[in-house]
Amino acid sequence: MLGLRIGVGARRVGAVLDLVGPAEAADRRAGGFSLGMRQRLALAAALLGDPEVLVLDEPVNGLDPEGIHWLRGFLRSQVAEGRTVLVSGHQPAEVQHTVDQVVIVAGGRLVAAGSLDDLRSRASGRVHVRSPEAGRLTGLLAAAGAMVRPAGPDRLETPPGWAEHIGLLSAEHRIPLFELREDAPDLEEVFFRLTRAADDREPR
Numbered sequence: 001m002l003g004l005r006i007g008v009g010a011r012r013v014g015a016v017l018d019l020v021g022p023a024e025a026a027d028r029r030a031g032g033f034s035l036g037m038r039q040r041l042a043l044a045a046a047l048l049g050d051p052e053v054l055v056l057d058e059p060v061n062g063l064d065p066e067g068i069h070w071l072r073g074f075l076r077s078q079v080a081e082g083r084t085v086l087v088s089g090h091q092p093a094e095v096q097h098t099v100d101q102v103v104i105v106a107g108g109r110l111v112a113a114g115s116l117d118d119l120r121s122r123a124s125g126r127v128h129v130r131s132p133e134a135g136r137l138t139g140l141l142a143a144a145g146a147m148v149r150p151a152g153p154d155r156l157e158t159p160p161g162w163a164e165h166i167g168l169l170s171a172e173h174r175i176p177l178f179e180l181r182e183d184a185p186d187l188e189e190v191f192f193r194l195t196r197a198a199d200d201r202e203p204r
Contacts, residue, residue: 012048012050013048016044016047016048017044019044019047019074020040020041020043020044020047020074034062036062036063036064036067038062039059039060039061039062039063039067040067043056043059043074051083052082052083052084053083053084053085053086054078054083054084054085054086055086055088056075056085056086056087056088057088057089058088058089058090059071059075059087059089060089060091060094068094071098072097072098075087075098076098079100087099092186092187092188092190092191093186093187093188095187096116096186096187096188099116100115100116101113101114101115101116102114102115102116102119102187102190104119104190104191104194104195106191106195106198109198111194111195111198112194112198116187119187119190119194120184120185120187120190121160122190122194123185123189123190123193123194124160124161124182124183124184124185125160125183125185125193126149126157126158126159126160126182126183127157127158127159127160127161127162127163127166127180127181127182127183128151128155128157128179128180128181128182128183129155129156129157129158129166129177129179129180130152130154130155130177130178130179130180131154131156131170131175131176131177131178131179132154132176132178133175133176134150134153134154134155134156136173136175137156137166137169137170137173137175138150138156140169140173140175141156141158141162141165141166141169144165144169146158146159146162146165147159154178155179160182160183163180163181163182166180167180
Protein backbone atom coordinates (compact mmCIF):
# COMPACT_ATOMS: atom_id res chain seq x y z
CA MET A 1 0.00 0.00 0.00
CA LEU A 2 2.80 2.43 0.85
CA GLY A 3 4.32 1.87 -2.59
CA LEU A 4 1.06 2.88 -4.24
CA ARG A 5 0.74 5.98 -2.05
CA ILE A 6 4.14 7.34 -3.02
CA GLY A 7 3.93 6.24 -6.65
CA VAL A 8 6.42 3.38 -6.50
CA GLY A 9 5.78 0.43 -8.81
CA ALA A 10 5.42 -3.21 -7.78
CA ARG A 11 8.84 -4.05 -9.23
CA ARG A 12 10.59 -1.58 -6.92
CA VAL A 13 8.57 -2.82 -3.94
CA GLY A 14 9.56 -6.40 -4.69
CA ALA A 15 13.21 -5.47 -5.16
CA VAL A 16 13.33 -3.67 -1.82
CA LEU A 17 11.60 -6.54 0.00
CA ASP A 18 14.12 -8.94 -1.50
CA LEU A 19 16.89 -6.64 -0.33
CA VAL A 20 15.86 -6.39 3.32
CA GLY A 21 14.59 -9.92 3.75
CA PRO A 22 10.85 -10.08 4.44
CA ALA A 23 9.76 -10.82 0.85
CA GLU A 24 8.27 -14.13 1.96
CA ALA A 25 6.03 -12.20 4.36
CA ALA A 26 4.86 -9.63 1.79
CA ASP A 27 1.27 -10.88 1.82
CA ARG A 28 0.97 -11.10 5.61
CA ARG A 29 -0.45 -8.42 7.87
CA ALA A 30 2.28 -6.40 9.58
CA GLY A 31 0.47 -6.76 12.91
CA GLY A 32 1.63 -10.35 13.11
CA PHE A 33 5.30 -9.55 12.53
CA SER A 34 7.97 -9.92 15.18
CA LEU A 35 9.73 -6.75 16.34
CA GLY A 36 12.77 -7.66 14.27
CA MET A 37 10.64 -8.21 11.16
CA ARG A 38 8.95 -4.85 11.75
CA GLN A 39 12.37 -3.23 11.85
CA ARG A 40 13.20 -4.76 8.47
CA LEU A 41 9.83 -3.68 7.08
CA ALA A 42 10.47 -0.10 8.27
CA LEU A 43 13.86 -0.22 6.56
CA ALA A 44 12.18 -1.40 3.36
CA ALA A 45 9.70 1.49 3.56
CA ALA A 46 12.56 3.97 3.99
CA LEU A 47 14.27 2.60 0.87
CA LEU A 48 11.25 2.63 -1.44
CA GLY A 49 11.94 6.11 -2.76
CA ASP A 50 15.65 5.32 -3.32
CA PRO A 51 16.81 8.14 -1.00
CA GLU A 52 20.30 9.63 -1.07
CA VAL A 53 20.26 9.98 2.72
CA LEU A 54 18.99 7.22 5.00
CA VAL A 55 18.17 8.23 8.59
CA LEU A 56 17.74 5.37 11.06
CA ASP A 57 16.80 5.59 14.74
CA GLU A 58 17.89 2.61 16.87
CA PRO A 59 17.93 0.25 13.85
CA VAL A 60 19.20 -2.77 15.83
CA ASN A 61 16.27 -2.64 18.25
CA GLY A 62 14.52 -6.01 18.23
CA LEU A 63 17.07 -7.75 16.00
CA ASP A 64 18.67 -11.02 17.04
CA PRO A 65 22.48 -11.44 16.67
CA GLU A 66 22.08 -12.77 13.14
CA GLY A 67 19.88 -9.81 12.22
CA ILE A 68 22.36 -7.36 13.73
CA HIS A 69 25.20 -8.91 11.73
CA TRP A 70 23.10 -8.66 8.58
CA LEU A 71 22.23 -5.02 9.29
CA ARG A 72 25.87 -4.02 9.69
CA GLY A 73 26.73 -5.47 6.30
CA PHE A 74 23.61 -4.01 4.72
CA LEU A 75 24.36 -0.47 5.91
CA ARG A 76 27.95 -0.78 4.68
CA SER A 77 26.63 -1.84 1.28
CA GLN A 78 24.34 1.21 1.17
CA VAL A 79 27.30 3.50 1.87
CA ALA A 80 29.30 1.71 -0.84
CA GLU A 81 26.47 2.51 -3.27
CA GLY A 82 26.84 6.21 -2.50
CA ARG A 83 24.18 6.75 0.14
CA THR A 84 24.74 8.71 3.32
CA VAL A 85 23.51 6.72 6.32
CA LEU A 86 22.78 8.51 9.61
CA VAL A 87 22.28 6.23 12.60
CA SER A 88 21.17 7.39 16.05
CA GLY A 89 21.42 5.11 19.03
CA HIS A 90 21.85 4.80 22.77
CA GLN A 91 24.11 1.73 22.62
CA PRO A 92 27.59 3.02 21.69
CA ALA A 93 29.10 -0.46 21.96
CA GLU A 94 26.90 -1.56 19.05
CA VAL A 95 27.01 1.67 17.04
CA GLN A 96 30.82 1.56 16.82
CA HIS A 97 30.61 -1.54 14.60
CA THR A 98 28.68 0.37 11.94
CA VAL A 99 29.82 3.99 11.77
CA ASP A 100 32.81 5.90 10.40
CA GLN A 101 31.95 9.35 11.76
CA VAL A 102 30.50 10.03 15.21
CA VAL A 103 28.54 12.91 16.72
CA ILE A 104 28.10 12.80 20.51
CA VAL A 105 25.21 14.77 21.97
CA ALA A 106 24.44 14.86 25.69
CA GLY A 107 21.93 17.01 27.52
CA GLY A 108 21.04 18.78 24.29
CA ARG A 109 24.66 19.86 23.75
CA LEU A 110 27.09 18.89 21.01
CA VAL A 111 29.96 17.32 22.94
CA ALA A 112 32.18 16.02 20.15
CA ALA A 113 32.23 15.17 16.45
CA GLY A 114 34.78 13.42 14.27
CA SER A 115 35.98 10.08 13.03
CA LEU A 116 35.85 7.13 15.41
CA ASP A 117 39.66 7.03 15.53
CA ASP A 118 39.78 10.77 16.23
CA LEU A 119 37.43 10.54 19.19
CA ARG A 120 39.22 7.49 20.55
CA SER A 121 42.45 9.45 20.42
CA ARG A 122 40.88 12.42 22.21
CA ALA A 123 39.49 10.18 24.93
CA SER A 124 42.57 8.01 25.30
CA GLY A 125 43.66 7.75 28.90
CA ARG A 126 47.25 6.72 29.56
CA VAL A 127 50.21 4.85 28.09
CA HIS A 128 51.04 1.85 30.30
CA VAL A 129 54.62 0.56 30.50
CA ARG A 130 56.17 -2.38 32.35
CA SER A 131 59.94 -2.76 32.42
CA PRO A 132 62.54 -4.13 34.86
CA GLU A 133 64.34 -0.80 34.32
CA ALA A 134 61.32 1.42 34.89
CA GLY A 135 63.37 3.81 37.02
CA ARG A 136 65.93 4.47 34.28
CA LEU A 137 63.20 4.79 31.67
CA THR A 138 61.36 7.27 33.90
CA GLY A 139 64.44 9.50 34.00
CA LEU A 140 64.89 9.39 30.23
CA LEU A 141 61.22 10.19 29.61
CA ALA A 142 61.22 13.04 32.11
CA ALA A 143 64.28 14.50 30.37
CA ALA A 144 62.33 14.30 27.09
CA GLY A 145 59.47 16.28 28.60
CA ALA A 146 57.00 13.52 29.48
CA MET A 147 54.89 13.67 32.62
CA VAL A 148 55.65 10.24 34.09
CA ARG A 149 53.68 8.64 36.89
CA PRO A 150 54.97 5.54 38.73
CA ALA A 151 52.38 2.75 38.75
CA GLY A 152 54.23 0.02 40.64
CA PRO A 153 57.74 -1.39 41.19
CA ASP A 154 58.29 -2.04 37.47
CA ARG A 155 55.48 0.02 35.97
CA LEU A 156 54.96 3.58 34.84
CA GLU A 157 52.34 5.60 32.99
CA THR A 158 52.49 8.63 30.70
CA PRO A 159 49.86 10.79 29.00
CA PRO A 160 48.58 9.59 25.61
CA GLY A 161 50.79 10.04 22.56
CA TRP A 162 54.06 8.82 24.07
CA ALA A 163 53.93 5.14 23.08
CA GLU A 164 56.05 5.44 19.93
CA HIS A 165 58.63 7.64 21.67
CA ILE A 166 58.88 5.14 24.53
CA GLY A 167 59.51 2.33 22.07
CA LEU A 168 62.26 4.25 20.28
CA LEU A 169 63.85 5.42 23.52
CA SER A 170 63.86 1.89 24.94
CA ALA A 171 65.48 0.50 21.80
CA GLU A 172 68.12 3.23 21.76
CA HIS A 173 69.09 2.63 25.40
CA ARG A 174 68.57 -1.15 25.34
CA ILE A 175 65.84 -1.07 27.96
CA PRO A 176 63.67 -4.20 27.88
CA LEU A 177 59.91 -3.68 27.73
CA PHE A 178 57.49 -6.31 28.99
CA GLU A 179 54.44 -4.19 28.25
CA LEU A 180 53.75 -1.07 26.19
CA ARG A 181 50.15 -0.21 25.44
CA GLU A 182 47.97 2.84 25.11
CA ASP A 183 44.36 2.87 26.25
CA ALA A 184 42.09 2.08 23.31
CA PRO A 185 38.64 2.93 24.68
CA ASP A 186 35.55 1.62 22.93
CA LEU A 187 32.85 4.08 21.88
CA GLU A 188 30.92 3.64 25.12
CA GLU A 189 33.97 4.62 27.17
CA VAL A 190 34.70 7.47 24.73
CA PHE A 191 31.16 8.76 25.31
CA PHE A 192 31.53 8.74 29.09
CA ARG A 193 35.01 10.29 29.12
CA LEU A 194 34.13 13.11 26.71
CA THR A 195 30.78 13.92 28.32
CA ARG A 196 32.42 14.00 31.77
CA ALA A 197 35.13 16.30 30.43
CA ALA A 198 32.46 18.58 28.92
CA ASP A 199 30.59 18.65 32.25
CA ASP A 200 33.80 19.59 34.08
CA ARG A 201 34.26 22.56 31.73
CA GLU A 202 30.75 23.87 32.33
CA PRO A 203 30.64 26.98 34.57
CA ARG A 204 29.14 26.26 37.97
